[in-house]
Amino acid sequence: MTAITVTAPARAGGKPLADVRTMFRRNLLRAVRYPGLTLFVVVGPLVMLLLFVYIFGGAFGAGVAPGVAPGAEGRAAYLTYITPSLLVLTVVGAGQSIAISAAMDAAGGIMARFKTMAISPGSALSGQVLGTVVQSIAALVLVLGAAVAIGYRPQADAVDWLALLGVLLLLAVAISWLCVALGLNARSVETASNAPLILLLLPFLGSGFVPVETMPGPVRWFAEHQPFTPIIDTVRGLLAGGVGLDGATVAKAVVWCVLIGVAGYLWARSLYRRERRV
């Protein structure tokens, strides 16, 4: 007869790294089993790439690069202008997919199961964030590849590429934490998929698709002060080989990413610990 022994088992809260790795593997496996979600992340930016370059590009090119002739030359200029914005949008799109999977976990019983197990707190969410960061990188490679295929030529050197990778990773981590929180905060899987839509709009209300100088007063003020403008300017500057990029912009981008990431992390953590409401 086994009696109840009153000793704390050795594994209570024991191996955080192993738990994060296990949860990360779960999310990779889910992404492989259900590639639809990753494709969904890529399709949006790809459609926008084609639409904006081939339909609007000819006319818009002159607006982003003064002196450029309409037509083919304008398209090339516009492609150069918006590829960085689409990369940023791709990361935000991956955020939408993590919001959906976090909401799915919370709605089904599996998150409750994790909470009743002696695993390191936060490993369930960290594993999901890591999985999404990997998914973001895959999506970024695909979108950048598509842009290059239709004629985009980045000017970045090795150092720029490294810096770019760093900035995009930081952005992906930050957006993922924020979107995990949005997903946990949503009352249903449907609302979870809508919550990050506002984030998808922000690049349009910034320097993503037209220069902020062309916007009317209040919109311009907003565009100049919102996080995506320095983030997109940084990505754009690094891809252009550092042309027109100043340290202040990079610093702003990094600070915004850290702020978003820390706020998202703290919010997600408190939502995870909170009792689930109906």
Place this chain on the structure above:
Amino acid sequence: MSIPATRPAIEVAGLRKSYRSKAGSQVVLDGVDLVVPAGTVTALLGPNGAGKTTAVGVLSTLLRADEGTARVAGHDVAREADAVRASIGVTGQITAVDDLLSGAENLRLMADLHHLGRAAGRQRVAELLERFGLTDAADKPVATYSGGMKRKLDLAMTLVGTPSVVFLDEPTTGLDPRSRRTLWDEVRALVADGTTILLTTQYLEEADQLADSVAVLHGGRIVAEGTPAELKAVHAAGSLDDVFLALTEPPAGPETDPRTETDEETVR
């Protein structure tokens, strides 16, 4: 089997829990006392909405009680939540499996989270698949499983870490009679190994078959407790169904206030 002279596996005293929402606060548990000796099965019965799932939630560290104490496997659920978690297995009312993974992968996930190690984990997974008749479906995605198969997988996942206290919230809902009996056999086997089980059920025959002790939750309190035979004797009832109906008459339990009593009479 003898009940060990150690402390009970579950001790609950004066447990209160209410849910607060914009509409106001709803008291669900209003002073619940319950003791489950180690190595026994207690069935928690009660009408829909009585608070059975809420009670399981508090005991399994998912929910926080407002008042009262609860100890599971010797640990306080509020202050030593991690020690409690390391001792328990929970099959909630909502099936908790990952639909996108296969049955074997779901079990592997649990084995990894219990840090069983590669070889031991693989062995445990194979053993549980076998025990629950899921070996053939092991590598199919859970999304293609029937409801009953998911429920069995759910239960198998609960047992991966060989918990000493197991909570089963309506474990056999949706199972066919044969699967239900398989599960009963599993429960008996677990108890034979010394596991303590608290289960909720709406099938009173299940309580009759499995439980050493039955507790009826109604109006936020345990209104009756005893062996199935004792309850039937006290209420001069032929089945637990009759005991249940007698004890849980709406709108309130045995301590009905006079007004509702008259209301009921006028209805009759």
